Amino acid sequence: xxxxxxxxxxxxxxxxxxxxxxxxxxxxxxxxxxxxxxxxxxxxxxxxxxxxxxxxxxxxxxxxxxxxxxxxxxxxxxxxxxxxxxxxxxxxxxxxxxxxxxxxxxxxxxxxxxxxxxxxxxxxxxxxxxxxxxxxxxxxxxxxxxxxxxxxxxxxxxxxxxxxxxxxxxxxxxxxxxxxxxxxxxxxxxxxxxxxxxxxxxxxxxxxxxxxxxxxxxxxxxxxxxxxxxxxxxxxxxxxxxxxxxxxxxxxxxxxxxxxxxxxxxxxxxxxxxxxxxxxxxxxxxxxxxxxxxxxxxxxxxxxxxxxxxxxxxxxxxxxxxxxxxxxxxxxxxxxxxxxxxxxxxxxxxxxxxxxxxxxxxxxxxxxxxxxxxxxxxxxxxxxxxxxxxxxxxxxxxxxxxxxxxxxxxxxxxxxxxxxxxxxxxxxxxxxxxxxxxxxxxxxxxxxxxxxxxxxxxxxxxxxxxxxxxxxxxxxxxxxxxxxxxxxxxxxxxxxxxxxxxxxxxxxxxxxxxxxxxxxxxxxxxxxxxxxxxxxxxxxxxxxxxxxxxxxxxxxxxxxxxxxxxxxxxxxxxxxxxxxxxxxxxxxxxxxxxxxxxxxxxxxxxxxxxxxxxxxxxxxxxxxxxxxxxxxxxxxxxxxxxxxxxxxxxxxxxxxxxxxxxxxxxxxxxxxxxxxxxxxxxxxxxxxxxxxxxxxxxxxxxxxxxxxxxxxxxxxxxxxxxxxxxxxxxxxxxxxxxxxxxxxxxxxxxxxxxxxxxxxxxxx
Ligand code: MOS
Numbered sequence: 001x002x003x004x005x006x007x008x009x010x011x012x013x014x015x016x017x018x019x020x021x022x023x024x025x026x027x028x029x030x031x032x033x034x035x036x037x038x039x040x041x042x043x044x045x046x047x048x049x050x051x052x053x054x055x056x057x058x059x060x061x062x063x064x065x066x067x068x069x070x071x072x073x074x075x076x077x078x079x080x081x082x083x084x085x086x087x088x089x090x091x092x093x094x095x096x097x098x099x100x101x102x103x104x105x106x107x108x109x110x111x112x113x114x115x116x117x118x119x120x121x122x123x124x125x126x127x128x129x130x131x132x133x134x135x136x137x138x139x140x141x142x143x144x145x146x147x148x149x150x151x152x153x154x155x156x157x158x159x160x161x162x163x164x165x166x167x168x169x170x171x172x173x174x175x176x177x178x179x180x181x182x183x184x185x186x187x188x189x190x191x192x193x194x195x196x197x198x199x200x201x202x203x204x205x206x207x208x209x210x211x212x213x214x215x216x217x218x219x220x221x222x223x224x225x226x227x228x229x230x231x232x233x234x235x236x237x238x239x240x241x242x243x244x245x246x247x248x249x250x251x252x253x254x255x256x257x258x259x260x261x262x263x264x265x266x267x268x269x270x271x272x273x274x275x276x277x278x279x280x281x282x283x284x285x286x287x288x289x290x291x292x293x294x295x296x297x298x299x300x301x302x303x304x305x306x307x308x309x310x311x312x313x314x315x316x317x318x319x320x321x322x323x324x325x326x327x328x329x330x331x332x333x334x335x336x337x338x339x340x341x342x343x344x345x346x347x348x349x350x351x352x353x354x355x356x357x358x359x360x361x362x363x364x365x366x367x368x369x370x371x372x373x374x375x376x377x378x379x380x381x382x383x384x385x386x387x388x389x390x391x392x393x394x395x396x397x398x399x400x401x402x403x404x405x406x407x408x409x410x411x412x413x414x415x416x417x418x419x420x421x422x423x424x425x426x427x428x429x430x431x432x433x434x435x436x437x438x439x440x441x442x443x444x445x446x447x448x449x450x451x452x453x454x455x456x457x458x459x460x461x462x463x464x465x466x467x468x469x470x471x472x473x474x475x476x477x478x479x480x481x482x483x484x485x486x487x488x489x490x491x492x493x494x495x496x497x498x499x500x501x502x503x504x505x506x507x508x509x510x511x512x513x514x515x516x517x518x519x520x521x522x523x524x525x526x527x528x529x530x531x532x533x534x535x536x537x538x539x540x541x542x543x544x545x546x547x548x549x550x551x552x553x554x555x556x557x558x559x560x561x562x563x564x565x566x567x568x569x570x571x572x573x574x575x576x577x578x579x580x581x582x583x584x585x586x587x588x589x590x591x592x593x594x595x596x597x598x599x600x601x602x603x604x605x606x607x608x609x610x611x612x613x614x615x616x617x618x619x620x621x622x623x624x625x626x627x628x629x630x631x632x633x634x635x636x637x638x639x640x641x642x643x644x645x646x647x648x649x650x651x652x653x654x655x656x657x658x659x660x661x662x663x664x665x666x667x668x669x670x671x672x673x674x675x676x677x678x679x680x681x682x683x684x685x686x687x688x689x690x691x692x693x694x695x696x697x698x699x700x701x702x703x704x705x706x707x708x709x710x711x712x713x714x715x716x717x718x719x720x721x722x723x724x725x726x727x728x729x730x731x732x733x734x735x736x737x738x739x740x741x742x743x744x745x746x747x748x749x750x751x752x753x754x755x756x757x758x759x760x761x762x763x764x
Pocket of ligand 1: 533
């Protein structure tokens with residue numbers, strides 16, 4: 001998610017654990033918890049309904065908010081009548097641009113290390129409308145129903161201004177070079193267009209992907225109060241620290257005057273950041289002098305929270321008769337707004353997927369007047385691999401080659417664009433293991449060659465790749481008590497994927513404690529450091545910080561141990577932790593328990609806080625998670641209906657820390673990929689920029705009956721250059737899935753569908 005973070009690196013002392021590729025000792029030792037299928041520690045509370053989510057927190061004297069949304073894509077508010085709403089029962093406040101407090105626009109994501117605004121538009125500060133769905137008024141009332149009713153009484157008229165809501169019009173206005181997190185989305189090696197023309201075999205097609213809206217099961221909301229001039233938001237967040245910092249800027253507060261808590265999140269996928277509702281809610285709370293609950297309806301999430309944007313991608317590949325790739329061209333456009341900075345970076349996976357003699361990769365952006373698009377699970381890679389991996393499949397037809405063979409044949413021995421060595425890349429093993437387990441050898445290479453009654457049956461495959469990141473700024477605080485318990489504090493997030501459990505496992509192994517002696521505190525901007533649950537990097541960021549804090553803790557323990565200890569004179573590098581004790585690594589008889597050290601030092605506890613090392617590994621290696629996805633579909637020859645019969649994900653993501661939560665992450669990603677392949681599409685009214693299907697009744701996602709048993713396997717080969725040997729697993733799951741489905745549909749029917757979703761009308 002954040003590659004630009006690399007630019008800010010400061011080189012560290014050469015003896016720090018990562019720059020030279022020195023493996024963290026933890027990953028080569030035997031472990032207690034790591035690698036075990038441990039159930040989520042937060043699971044019981046959630047199943048019991050005892051976990052309190054942000055929109056369930058009750059505050060004294062609280063009022064409920066309801067938002068009114070603009071109905072034109074661009075222009076000005078001409079008249080805005082709020083008197084009837086103000087006079088409605090239970091209403092405490094109606095806030096519009098006319099009475100909202102003055103606020104700074106949020107810094108757009110990437111504009112500074114802490115800015116996380118999805119756009120840099122001012123929020124409710126003037127009469128201007130920038131998208132169809134923009135909040136124009138908020139009503140506060142004693143109950144949600146009173147607020148919703150009063151909101152319905154607001155009358156507004158507009159003075160429309162020219163707008164761009166048609167893709168053809170946006171394209172005609174010209175495109176601009178895409179820049180993602182400060183880096184241009186442009187790579188050229190050799191003359192790929194010339195190589196393409198010369199190539200004996202080639203494919204050259206356009207692929208299209210639609211808008212997608214975010215649909216976490218928990219709609220966005222917050223419970224907000226001002227206490228002694230400080231802003232406290234119980235939020236659902238995947239970025240508490242950065243959200244607090246951005247809100248401090250918006251309201252002109254000192255950083256310590258904003259606190260965001262977020263202990264539980266009902267799904268994020270990139271959407272649980274800062275949007276207009278927290279800002280409007282906080283402003284209204286300040287104006288009314290009362291705490292505010294602002295909880296978006298499902299429609300509200302569609303109006304206010306951006307998602308994935310439209311892409312049109314050209315993939316052209318040239319190859320020799322033996323399948324060697326001579327030209328790889330992946331270019332195209334992503335649609336954006338004039339006020340955000342998230343061009344769907346669909347070329348990222350193509351940078352390292354295959355060796356080729358020449359490359360031309362670029363993303364250009366065009367602008368439309370719409371809701372700011374944002375991160376959505378594997379932004380770039382999810383849609384980019386649909387195009388790339390469909391085109392590779394098309395090339396296999398052209399060459400008469402097996403899709404797995406062609407991919408293995410073009411396996412690069414180093415990163416084709418950066419030239420860096422791969423830190424750990426075992427995709428060929430993943431392909432072979434996956435093909436074997438799936439029964440790929442039974443596939444008929446002839447499209448339409450397998451019919452079972454009304455059903456045409458086909459198999460397809462695709463690869464996925466998603467970068468390994470580790471953002472700087474993560475910190476951890478470890479407190480060890482004389483009772484032998486450890487408290488780990490990290491400004492991290494639990495969105496249901498198992499982060500708090502995995503953090504406890506990693507800390508327990510580091511400290512040589514059982515997992516039930518470890519308590520993890522997280523989801524609070526008051527905790528030092530900034531960790532984002534994004535870019536599939538949270539676990540690595542936490543791990544790096546826990547390692548640093550643990551080293552500092554051991555240093556303190558050795559100091560406290562003093563000369564009377566069997567550990568006297570030892571340095572941090574000479575000891576490890578085991579069974580609640582520090583142990584000399586090469587002479588385990590020399591040991592002393594934490595309790596004994598603390599007792600002799602007359603201490604109840606010891607605390608260490610440290611930042612994780614700079615992520616210098618990213619400068620030395622090309623680092624990625626990898627997948628090979630295999631899929632079997634049935635396409636009904638009469639109705640065009642597609643059923644996914646079987647799907648297998650074979651992953652290469654370094655060491656898998658917790659097989660149980662990891663399997664669930666992979667499956668969730670694959671399910672989202674099935675939706676992307678077959679169902680998900682935001683219906684955008686091109687006349688007025690209105691989203692027409694803002695509900696789960698009309699915006700289709702897979703339900704249980706759409707999802708077959710999902711088989712998941714992995715290589716489990718530790719990467720020696722990451723904390724704990726792990727790579728990210730949050731986003732790789734969706735990547736490649738849409739192409740695997742599309743390729744299976746081609747194999748079943750002989751029909752190549754190049755625009756998502758593959759609905760039945762495209763197959764008849
Ligand atoms: Mo993710 S799209 O980085 O939450």
